[in-house]
Amino acid sequence: MTVVLSDVRMLFADVHALRIDSLEFDAGTSTVLVGPNGAGKSTLLLIVAGLLQATTGRVRIHGAEPGSVQARSSVSFAPDQPALFDDLTVADQLTYIARLHDVDVASTRSQQLIDALDASSLLTKFPRAMSKGQRQKSALIVATARPFDVLLLDEPTTALDAGSRTALVAAIESFVDDGVSVISSTHDDELIDAAQLQVHLVEGRLAPTGDEEE
Amino acid sequence: MLTPSSRLGDDLYRLYLACLAWFFLPFYGALFNEVLPSEWSQFDEAFDIAVIFVCLAGVWSGVRGGPFMVSRAVILHELGSPVSRRRLLLPWLVRQAAAWAMAAAVVATVVIVLADQESFGYRVALMISLAAILAAWSAVFLAAATMVATHERTRAYRTGVGIAVIIAVVVGAVFAGVALDQWRGIAIMAVVAGASTALAVEALAEAPVEPLWRRATAVESMRSSLQQFQFQRVLVDLRNATEQPPFSRGSRWAWPGLALPLWRHVAAVQHSLVWHGLRLGAFTTAMAALFWLGDLEQGVVALGLAGCALLIGIEVSGAVAATADQLPFIVHYPKGSGRVLRGQVLTSVAIAAVLGGVVVVGAIANQPRAAAGIMVVSVVGALGAAVQARLGSPDVAKLLATFGPDMVGNVLWARALLGPLLVVGTTVAVYHQFLRLDPLSGQLYLLIGVLLATAAVISTASLEVALKRNQG
Numbered sequence: 001m002t003v004v005l006s007d008v009r010m011l012f013a014d015v016h017a018l019r020i021d022s023l024e025f026d027a028g029t030s031t032v033l034v035g036p037n038g039a040g041k042s043t044l045l046l047i048v049a050g051l052l053q054a055t056t057g058r059v060r061i062h063g064a065e066p067g068s069v070q071a072r073s074s075v076s077f078a079p080d081q082p083a084l085f086d087d088l089t090v091a092d093q094l095t096y097i098a099r100l101h102d103v104d105v106a107s108t109r110s111q112q113l114i115d116a117l118d119a120s121s122l123l124t125k126f127p128r129a130m131s132k133g134q135r136q137k138s139a140l141i142v143a144t145a146r147p148f149d150v151l152l153l154d155e156p157t158t159a160l161d162a163g164s165r166t167a168l169v170a171a172i173e174s175f176v177d178d179g180v181s182v183i184s185s186t187h188d189d190e191l192i193d194a195a196q197l198q199v200h201l202v203e204g205r206l207a208p209t210g211d212e213e214e
Numbered sequence: 215m216l217t218p219s220s221r222l223g224d225d226l227y228r229l230y231l232a233c234l235a236w237f238f239l240p241f242y243g244a245l246f247n248e249v250l251p252s253e254w255s256q257f258d259e260a261f262d263i264a265v266i267f268v269c270l271a272g273v274w275s276g277v278r279g280g281p282f283m284v285s286r287a288v289i290l291h292e293l294g295s296p297v298s299r300r301r302l303l304l305p306w307l308v309r310q311a312a313a314w315a316m317a318a319a320v321v322a323t324v325v326i327v328l329a330d331q332e333s334f335g336y337r338v339a340l341m342i343s344l345a346a347i348l349a350a351w352s353a354v355f356l357a358a359a360t361m362v363a364t365h366e367r368t369r370a371y372r373t374g375v376g377i378a379v380i381i382a383v384v385v386g387a388v389f390a391g392v393a394l395d396q397w398r399g400i401a402i403m404a405v406v407a408g409a410s411t412a413l414a415v416e417a418l419a420e421a422p423v424e425p426l427w428r429r430a431t432a433v434e435s436m437r438s439s440l441q442q443f444q445f446q447r448v449l450v451d452l453r454n455a456t457e458q459p460p461f462s463r464g465s466r467w468a469w470p471g472l473a474l475p476l477w478r479h480v481a482a483v484q485h486s487l488v489w490h491g492l493r494l495g496a497f498t499t500a501m502a503a504l505f506w507l508g509d510l511e512q513g514v515v516a517l518g519l520a521g522c523a524l525l526i527g528i529e530v531s532g533a534v535a536a537t538a539d540q541l542p543f544i545v546h547y548p549k550g551s552g553r554v555l556r557g558q559v560l561t562s563v564a565i566a567a568v569l570g571g572v573v574v575v576g577a578i579a580n581q582p583r584a585a586a587g588i589m590v591v592s593v594v595g596a597l598g599a600a601v602q603a604r605l606g607s608p609d610v611a612k613l614l615a616t617f618g619p620d621m622v623g624n625v626l627w628a629r630a631l632l633g634p635l636l637v638v639g640t641t642v643a644v645y646h647q648f649l650r651l652d653p654l655s656g657q658l659y660l661l662i663g664v665l666l667a668t669a670a671v672i673s674t675a676s677l678e679v680a681l682k683r684n685q686g
Contacts, residue, residue: 051289051427053365067423073296081434083286093291100295146295 002027002150002181003048008057010043010204017043018054018204025183027149030176032192033185035201041185042080044201045152048183049077061150073101076148080155080185082139084127090138091123094145101146109175110145116167117141133159140168151175153184157191169194261322261342261395262388265349265403268318269384272353272410273377276360279425281310286430293423300418303358307414311354318350319343341395348403349394355410356380362417365425369417376413380406497522 003025010018018040025031033041046052047059050067064070085093098105114120119137127135136159143151151172157165169190172182176196184191192198200207275281282303284293292302322342356377363373384406392399501522 046427050294051423053422053424069296072294075294077290077294079286079290081286083290085285085287085291097291097295100292100297102296142291 001025002062003183004058004060005044005048006058008047008054008059010040010047010052011055016204018047020044020057020204020206023199023206025150025181027181028176028179029197030172030182030195031184031197031199032195033183033199033201034187034192035207038203039201040204041201042154043204045077045154045183045185046079048150049075049152051077074148075150075152076143076146077152078139078143078154078156080158082127082135084135084139084142086127089124089126090141093138093142094123097142097145103147105145108145108147109178110141112174113141113144113168113171116171117164118167133161133164136160137164149180151180151182153182153186155186156184157186157188165190259393261345262393262399264322265345265394266384266388268349268353269356269381269406272356273360273381275353276357277364279429280361281307281354281357282361282426282429283433284426284430286427286434289423289426289430293421293426298419299421300415303418303421304415307354307358307418311351314350314354315347318346322346338395341397341400344400345395345403348400348407352380352384352403352407352410355407355414358414358421359410359417361425362414362421365422366417366420369420373413373417376409380409380413383409 001024005020005023007022008018008020009016033044035041043052047054048061048066050065050071053067059066061071061075066075084090085096088096094105094108094110098108098110114123117137117140119134119141122130122134122138122141125134125138127138130138136156140153140156143153153172157168160168165188172184172191173194175182184195186192284306293299319342322345359373359377362369363377364370383402387399387402388394392402394400394403504522
């Protein structure tokens with residue numbers, strides 16, 4: 001298993017944001033996290049990304065802790081609010097991030113996503129000059145400008161137009177074919193229908209309906 | 215961020231800041247040599263206690279999330295990469311420590327002088343500056359180490375013990391009667407600073423990102439609230455950013471829009487050439503009038519000159535910025551064009567060179583020359599700050615990445631205004647005993663007031679007109 005969670009609890013003050021006894025994500029699968037607002041979807045992604053530390057429990061990515069050098073080498077995350085360098089063009093961001101991972105940007109999957117989202121015109125733009133949808137596209141492209149075999153996407157389609165949503169779903173499928181484990185949180189039916197697995201969360205717990213694996 | 219195009223300017227700017235921190239401030243204090251008596255005795259114990267509090271403040275800051283204020287992009291992409299977090303965070307921390315050390319030296323010197331001007335002298339200035347620099351440096355690195363210790367379980371014990379030992383050494387030295395502003399105490403503080411640095415450097419390898427991520431998220435929320443003038447929300451976000459629980463948003467916290475007019479006056483706008491010429495003329499006339507009518511050894515005259523120089527610098531550098539395709543206050547660094555980068559570096563070097571020259575001259579010359587040198591520093595500093603505010607600098611680029619251009623534009627104004635005025639204020643307070651109300655003619659006060667008020671009205675009138683037109 002690529003990502004394994006066991007007995008994970010996340011407390012914000014007195015509120016249980018997440019209570020997962022066991023959950024695993026395979027390589028080469030596309031999984032969507034679904035559930036109402038506040039169900040813990042984003043919290044789960046943040047924990048796997050290493051940006052939040054679970055209050056208790058065990059999370060492993062290829063056997064390593066989230067945030068460890070090994071996990072950082074394999075996990076890429078696109079949060080719901082795009083995290084872009086305001087003072088770099090998208091092209092500069094791609095080059096810079098690829099360099100941080102000691103790879104050439106041409107060897108990453110970013111070009112594939114640029115073509116799929118028809119986003120080549122964004123490359124010379126600064127984030128502050130973009131619309132919300134363009135920022136989201138850019139954030140998704142930037143997330144692929146590095147090697148990864150776990151891709152975490154938090155609400156990746158909220159600001160995208162219909163055509164871009166379809167293109168993103170197709171791109172995700174091709175990532176999965178390459179052996180990537182893609183985990184998305186979403187309310188988008190198109191993304192949900194295309195996913196191989198669904199994990200339902202309600203009030204931080206796995207819900208007993210759907211195709212979730214527990 | 216580490217990009218090839220930024221490295222030269224970044225390094226030079228750090229060097230410039232380091233020169234300011236380590237050489238300028240102690241010698242700035244030294245310029246007052248023999249102006250005032252060199253005996254002092256009353257405040258050394260208070261200073262020692264203050265050093266303890268500074269170190270504890272570092273620990274306190276670390277518990278609340280430490281000294282790091284980085285953007286979500288930096289956290290996600292830089293700290294989320296396999297590159298060593300120590301390598302990524304250490305340069306940022308060193309720069310932060312240098313800035314705090316500089317500020318601490320100024321504050322310590324000013325406070326001691328204002329508290330006991332009669333007993334101030336060259337040696338005291340130098341020693342206090344050194345001790346304050348070491349204390350602030352230690353505090354920043356202690357904050358970083360504490361942040362790791364309190365947020366990363368595997369480091370809690372080892373790093374926590376190190377922090378406790380360092381604090382114990384400082385407290386023990388003070389209670390053992392070692393004066394921290396004497397050579398023996400400074401040696402101890404140097405060891406403390408070294409140990410704090412080593413502890414933080416070692417701990418940063420395992421730096422946790424959760425507190426940084428939470429803070430960055432709160433800051434972005436604050437930025438959004440600020441742009442919408444939701445000041446209540448800004449306060450809540452500010453509290454969140456420092457990891458304090460949000461307080462009630464009840465009506466008693468309602469913030470009337472008192473800051474709005476000021477905010478509008480300092481907003482970045484492009485003015486027409488006519489207004490540009492008028493402002494330039496007004497400030498130049500004001501400066502000439504001050505030279506002609508004022509006594510240059512009076513602090514209040516220096517204050518007026520520095521203010522005029524600042525405004526002229528902003529006007530002049532606006533043209534340079536336009537030539538370099540820079541929107542006002544928007545920095546394209548580190549993408550930056552070579553012209554902008556050269557502008558940053560040359561400005562920094564020029565300021566550093568002038569400061570260095572004045573310090574050397576002041577240190578070897580007699581006091582009247584030193585006093586003139588201090589005033590030159592003030593005026594040149596104001597001009598340089600204005601130019602930098604327009605052209606940007608590496609630390610501004612960092613601010614920009616964190617807060618965005620709109621907010622940074624206002625921050626730059628504040629920095630450009632406050633920086634040189636602090637220097638001038640120090641000069642005024644210390645050398646000219648301005649706070650003791652030296653006899654100055656009422657007419658001179660009136661003239662300065664009228665000139666500055668006129669300059670302010672002229673400089674903001676076009677903005678007011680534009681705003682009203684837009685509102686209409």
